[in-house]
Amino acid sequence: MTRIALDAMGGDRAPQETVKGAVDAAAGGVEVVLVGDEARLRPLLRESGADLPVVHAPEQIGMGEDVSRAIRDKKRASISVAARLVAEGEADGLVSAGSTGATVAAGAILVGRAPGVSRPALAAVFPLGHPTVVLDIGANLEVRPEHLVQFGVMGSVLAQVYLGVEDPAVGLLNVGEEEGKGRPLEKESFALLAAAPLRFAGNVEGRDLGRGAADVFVTDGFSGNVLLKGVEGTVSAMSRLVLAALSEDDPALQAALPVVLPRLAVLRESLDPDTHGGAHLLGTRGTVVVAHGSASRVAVANALRLASAGAERGLVARVAEGLARV
Amino acid sequence: MTRIALDAMGGDRAPQETVKGAVDAAAGGVEVVLVGDEARLRPLLRESGADLPVVHAPEQIGMGEDVSRAIRDKKRASISVAARLVAEGEADGLVSAGSTGATVAAGAILVGRAPGVSRPALAAVFPLGHPTVVLDIGANLEVRPEHLVQFGVMGSVLAQVYLGVEDPAVGLLNVGEEEGKGRPLEKESFALLAAAPLRFAGNVEGRDLGRGAADVFVTDGFSGNVLLKGVEGTVSAMSRLVLAALSEDDPALQAALPVVLPRLAVLRESLDPDTHGGAHLLGTRGTVVVAHGSASRVAVANALRLASAGAERGLVARVAEGLARV
Numbered sequence: 001m002t003r004i005a006l007d008a009m010g011g012d013r014a015p016q017e018t019v020k021g022a023v024d025a026a027a028g029g030v031e032v033v034l035v036g037d038e039a040r041l042r043p044l045l046r047e048s049g050a051d052l053p054v055v056h057a058p059e060q061i062g063m064g065e066d067v068s069r070a071i072r073d074k075k076r077a078s079i080s081v082a083a084r085l086v087a088e089g090e091a092d093g094l095v096s097a098g099s100t101g102a103t104v105a106a107g108a109i110l111v112g113r114a115p116g117v118s119r120p121a122l123a124a125v126f127p128l129g130h131p132t133v134v135l136d137i138g139a140n141l142e143v144r145p146e147h148l149v150q151f152g153v154m155g156s157v158l159a160q161v162y163l164g165v166e167d168p169a170v171g172l173l174n175v176g177e178e179e180g181k182g183r184p185l186e187k188e189s190f191a192l193l194a195a196a197p198l199r200f201a202g203n204v205e206g207r208d209l210g211r212g213a214a215d216v217f218v219t220d221g222f223s224g225n226v227l228l229k230g231v232e233g234t235v236s237a238m239s240r241l242v243l244a245a246l247s248e249d250d251p252a253l254q255a256a257l258p259v260v261l262p263r264l265a266v267l268r269e270s271l272d273p274d275t276h277g278g279a280h281l282l283g284t285r286g287t288v289v290v291a292h293g294s295a296s297r298v299a300v301a302n303a304l305r306l307a308s309a310g311a312e313r314g315l316v317a318r319v320a321e322g323l324a325r326v
Numbered sequence: 327m328t329r330i331a332l333d334a335m336g337g338d339r340a341p342q343e344t345v346k347g348a349v350d351a352a353a354g355g356v357e358v359v360l361v362g363d364e365a366r367l368r369p370l371l372r373e374s375g376a377d378l379p380v381v382h383a384p385e386q387i388g389m390g391e392d393v394s395r396a397i398r399d400k401k402r403a404s405i406s407v408a409a410r411l412v413a414e415g416e417a418d419g420l421v422s423a424g425s426t427g428a429t430v431a432a433g434a435i436l437v438g439r440a441p442g443v444s445r446p447a448l449a450a451v452f453p454l455g456h457p458t459v460v461l462d463i464g465a466n467l468e469v470r471p472e473h474l475v476q477f478g479v480m481g482s483v484l485a486q487v488y489l490g491v492e493d494p495a496v497g498l499l500n501v502g503e504e505e506g507k508g509r510p511l512e513k514e515s516f517a518l519l520a521a522a523p524l525r526f527a528g529n530v531e532g533r534d535l536g537r538g539a540a541d542v543f544v545t546d547g548f549s550g551n552v553l554l555k556g557v558e559g560t561v562s563a564m565s566r567l568v569l570a571a572l573s574e575d576d577p578a579l580q581a582a583l584p585v586v587l588p589r590l591a592v593l594r595e596s597l598d599p600d601t602h603g604g605a606h607l608l609g610t611r612g613t614v615v616v617a618h619g620s621a622s623r624v625a626v627a628n629a630l631r632l633a634s635a636g637a638e639r640g641l642v643a644r645v646a647e648g649l650a651r652v
Contacts, residue, residue, distance in 0.1 A: 064504070128563040138501055141509045175464055175551040178390070183467045183548055206556030210563040222509055223552045225501040226545075230532030230553045234560035237454040237536040238597075242568065245593040246586065253589070256582035260572065263579070267571040271564075 002311035004287075004304050005082040005091035008036035009060050010098025012294050018097065019044040021300025026052055028301070030308040033091060035082040057081035060098075067101040071109050079103060083110035086286035092311035093287030095278070095303045097295035104139045107281040107288040114316055116323035117283035119143065121151050122221070122290065123158050124228055124279040127271055128235075129210030133159050133168075136221035137228045137279060143220045145189040148172070149196045153322040154282040155216035156198050161313045162306075163215065171204030171214030173223060179203070185220065193218075197325045206230070235271050277302035280310070282319060287311045327357055328637035330613075330630050331408040331417040334362035335386050336424020338620050344423065345370040347626025352378055354627070356634045359417060361408040383407035386424075393427040397435050405429060409436035412612035418637035419613030421604070421629045423621035430465045433607045433614040440642055442649040443609035445469065447477050448547070448616065449484050450554055450605040453597055454561075455536030459485050459494075462547035463554045463605060469546045471515040474498070475522045479648040480608040481542035482524050487639045488632075489541065497530030497540030499549060505529070511546065519544075523651045532556070561597050603628035606636070608645060613637045 004025075008018045015036055022032045027050075034041050038056040045052060057078040061070045071080055079098055083106035085091040094111065096103045100122070108120050123135035133155045140147065152170040159168035172189055174182045179190060181203055193200045201214040206227055208214070219227070242264065246257060277299060281288035287310035291303040310316075334344045341362055348358045353376075360367055364382040371378060383404040387396045397406055405424055409432035411417040420437065422429045426448070434446050449461035459481045466473065478496040485494035498515055500508045505516060507529055519526045527540040532553055534540070545553070568590065572583060595601060603625060607614035613636035617629040636642075 128560060129567065141501065173552065175467065175548060205559075206552055206554070207559035207562065209556065209559040211559075219552075222501060223549055226499065226532055226549045226553050227556045228532070230535065230556040231560045233531075233533035233535045233537075234454060234557045235564065236533065238561065238564045241455065241593055241597075242590065245589045248589070250585070252585045256585050259576070259578045259582050260586050263571045263574070264568065267567055271567075 002092040002308055003031040003033060003090070004093045004095060004307045004311065005033050005035055005055075005085040006300070006304060007078045007082045007094070007096035007098055007103075008034040008041055009057070009078040010096040010103070011291065013296065014097065015040055015044060017295065017297045018300050019048060020297040021295070022052060022304065023048045023050040024297060024301040025304035025308075026050060028305065030304050032304055033085065035085065036078045055081060055085065061102045063099055067099065067105040068109070071102065071105045079106045080110060083107065086111045091286070093289070093307040095289045095291060095300070095307050097291035097293055097300060097303070100138065100290050103288065103290045104281055107284040111284040111286045111288060114283055114285050114320045114323075116320060116326075118150060119147050120281050120283035121154060122279045123155055123282050125162065125276060126209055126228075126231060127276060128231065130212035131163055132209055132214065133163070133216045134224055134227060135216070135218060135282065137224040138221045139281065140221040142222070143185070145185060145192050148185075148189040148218045149192050149326060150283070150323060151218040152193055152196060152198050152200070152216065153326055154319050155218060157315065157318045157322050158280060158282060159215045161310065161315050161318065165215045167199055168215035169199050169201040170216045170218060171201045171208070173217045173219035173227070174203035174205065177203050177205065239268055277306040285316060287315050328418040328634055329357040329359060329416070330419045330421060330633045330637070331359050331361055331381075331411040332626070332630060333405045333408045333420070333422035333424055333429075334360040334367055335383070335404040336422040336429070337617065339622065340423065341366055341370060343621065343623045344626050345374060346623040347621070348378060348630065349374045349376040350623060350627040351630035352376060354631065356630050358630055359411065361411070362404045381407060381411065387428045389425055393425065393431040394435070397428065397431045405432045406436060409433065412437045417612070419615070419633035421615045421617060421626070421633050423617035423619060423626060423629070426464065426616050429614065429616045430607055433610040437610045437612045437614060440609055440611050440646045440649075442646060442652075444476060445473050446607050446609035447480060448605045449481055449608050451488065451602060452535055452554075452557060453602060454557065456538040457489055458535055458540065459489070459542045460550050460553060461542070461544060461608065463550040464547045465607065466547045468548070469511070471511060471518050474515040474544045475518050475652060476609070476649060477544040478519055478522060478524045478526070478542065479652055480645050481544060483641065483644045483648050484606060484608060485541045487636065487641050487644065491541045493525055494541035495525050495527040496542045496544060497527045497534070499543045499545035499553065500529035500531065503529050503531065565594055601628065603632040611642060613641050
């Protein structure tokens with residue numbers, strides 16, 4: 001049994017949706033401890049009829065703040081208190097739907113880096129067709145080639161632990177498939193990745209997403225963030241365009257919609273960030289999951305399940321083992 | 327009347343599809359000159375029943391070659407000869423579906439940079455909802471802040487000339503909307519763009535594509551390439567997933583498809599790169615359009631029309647005017 005600390009005050013819809021999500025996850029067997037303003041959390045818990053432990057944390061970190069400073073200064077902020085629970089062994093993992101920057105800083109500074117890790121990295125699973133782990137998606141906007149090798153190892157562990165891929169293939173995100181493409185970063189990383197203890201699949205491009213060219217794409221945090229948001233934007237835009245294409249005032253079309261739209265809704269849901277729970281901060285001494293800022297009850301519960309599964313399957317230890325071989 | 331030189335040997339489907347595309351464009355009023363191996367082009371022209379001028383160019387630049395060197399050494403390569411026709415005033419513009427690197431090098435080196443341009447940049451129009459010009463998508467993998475300002479000015483001219491937007495809004499592609507986000511490149515560029523003679527809309531993200539947050543997104547060529555290919559990959563993946571979601575063996579669903587699929591096919595076509603002709607190399611002394619490597623007859627014809635329209639509307643002169651104000 002593993003215990004997950006939830007930053008119950010983080011996110012646009014906190015604390016209402018975070019408490020509900022925690023209650024749902026707890027009902028499904030996840031051991032959750034809520035961290036936040038006790039005076040606000042207790043009544044919500046009473047309403048829900050559930051009894052979950054609460055650790056009081058009266059402060060919050062705002063969206064505009066310098067996060068590294070805020071993490072150090074605001075010792076009673078909910079994200080800081082949750083991270084210290086992990087650092088002190090009171091919890092095995094941490095979930096927050098608050099500011100990504102604050103969660104990354106809390107993970108790196110307060111939970112602390114796992115042995116051998118230079119840079120903790122944010123990894124997301126892209127659910128388009130063949131599921132693909134992409135990292136970094138924003139924790140480190142500029143990186144060196146040796147960081148990309150570590151990202152490859154950490155991403156491989158994530159693909160093993162969560163996607164069940166035995167020997168994941170790692171691709172280097174680039175502007176073309178041929179060796180020799182890219183910036184100096186990609187050219188140097190190519191050689192290092194080819195020599196690293198992982199299955200290197202060479203260069204990959206955004207158009208390979210979901211096609212199984214690789215299970216893991218590694219890149220710097222700027223490019224990964226651009227890719228992630230470009231994919232999200234395209235999924236939203238295409239969903240709108242598909243509905244618009246089917247909204248014509250033609251009786252035959254209108255008659256067809258009741259059988260067509262439910263199928264498209266299922267697809268849309270499978271591509272929804274809420275369904276997937278969130279991004280993983282890899283390379284810290286505890287499982288850290290960053291949920292979407294707009295996370296609903298469902299998304300919070302999924303993020304808690306994800307963190308719990310990561311902790312139970314030894315994600316942190318396996319990342320450390322992997323990096324020890326580099 | 328403007329005259330466009332077509333690299334008839336460039337592209338996976340050349341010269342068959344390039345000749346057919348040229349014949350179609352010429353039938354629609356575009357003045358085209360074919361550049362390539364006369365012995366191969368003449369019979370194809372005879373087959374098509376059309377009579378277009380041919381300039382003989384027996385060499386080609388292969389995919390693996392160092393393009394800057396090849397452009398200088400292979401003076402009789404089709405792309406080099408086509409570029410020299412523009413440089414010498416024999417043509418107003420150039421279209422190639424061959425190697426993007428070779429076309430960019432031919433544009434920058436042989437056609438030559440327009441007055442005031444530091445770095446010619448590749449611009450694409452993203453057709454998702456609100457059409458958006460994105461540059462650079464791969465000509466300059468690493469750039470300085472002053473280059474992004476030039477890209478903003480050049481992209482604005484493209485949006486005016488092709489999209490009919492009177493006063494285009496220019497966004498800086500970044501990892502968040504707030505000022506202060508990003509790498510040093512974005513932080514420094516933000517201030518320069520805010521002071522530049524263009525309508526600066528602040529930071530934008532990939533998820534803003536198609537939503538009208540800006541008409542032009544500026545970024546370095548690596549990030550722009552990642553965004554472009556991520557969007558292309560997502561459009562393909564979602565098209566496959568939508569068809570799969572509707573392929574179930576349910577009689578009611580099967581009965582609905584004849585009225586639904588044609589609408590989705592129209593949408594798919596509107597998002598197809600072939601429909602849009604290609605990317606523009608901005609900042610050279612002639613209109614240069616890079617068509618997709620897999621360009622079909624339709625795509626080649628569209629690229630020729632695009633180049634012809636750019637030349638007729640004075641794209642090159644207007645870019646130079648815009649840059650003179652920076």
